[in-house]
Amino acid sequence: MKFFHSTQTMSTVVHMVLEEVGAKYTPFEVSFQREVGLKELEAVNPLGAVPTIVTDEGEVLTQAPAILEMIADQHPGKKLLAPAGSMERLRTLAWVSYVSSDLRPCLVPLFGVEDMTTSEPARAEIKAWALGRLKDHLEYVDQSLKGRTWVMGDAFTIADPILFMVTTWIKYDVDTSKYTHLTAWRARVAARPTIHRVLEEEDMLEDV
Numbered sequence: 001m002k003f004f005h006s007t008q009t010m011s012t013v014v015h016m017v018l019e020e021v022g023a024k025y026t027p028f029e030v031s032f033q034r035e036v037g038l039k040e041l042e043a044v045n046p047l048g049a050v051p052t053i054v055t056d057e058g059e060v061l062t063q064a065p066a067i068l069e070m071i072a073d074q075h076p077g078k079k080l081l082a083p084a085g086s087m088e089r090l091r092t093l094a095w096v097s098y099v100s101s102d103l104r105p106c107l108v109p110l111f112g113v114e115d116m117t118t119s120e121p122a123r124a125e126i127k128a129w130a131l132g133r134l135k136d137h138l139e140y141v142d143q144s145l146k147g148r149t150w151v152m153g154d155a156f157t158i159a160d161p162i163l164f165m166v167t168t169w170i171k172y173d174v175d176t177s178k179y180t181h182l183t184a185w186r187a188r189v190a191a192r193p194t195i196h197r198v199l200e201e202e203d204m205l206e207d208v
Helices: 011-021 038-044 064-074 087-116 120-144 159-168 180-193 193-201
Strands: 001-003 028-029 053-055 058-060
Touching: 001 011, 001 038, 011 064, 011 159, 011 193, 038 053, 058 064, 064 087, 064 159, 087 120, 087 159, 120 159, 120 180, 159 180, 180 193
Parallel strands: 001 028
Antiparallel strands: 001 053, 053 058
């Protein structure tokens, strides 16, 4: 399996899960800043986005949530995702969707507001809106983690690394220290040997 990845992107989440299950894969680094691996990536994914997986059968799969589900299903013994048809599986996938579709998009105005408008008052309003939405989401996440070891309770699942990555980005713009349940959970995730190894490999230890 070929794994096209770039540090500090959603491919980091896939990297974490690949290491968590002990999957065999061939990594292909993509750097948009250094223009490394771009042609190779676009040859299999015309959108030129990571993460991108090419299976041993030649199938191409993109989008982190779909890739995470595939990896978990390929390694059922690791129990990163409950069996098909179970409510536990659906709840886990709901968390993955929530992080991808509701939480992460709130960061777009913060990271890209300069490209949205040249009006300083408009930029201030957009940022204020995004920060307000983020704080609402952080309150929800923090309360959801109360009394839980992992997102789903006692079991580490694919919901943990994706939430971990997105909340790492949030830390750049929002002080998350007051969310005590979130902070304690993030420390547990970062301490997992496989997660720590990926953070070290991608030079991200100082970011968490």
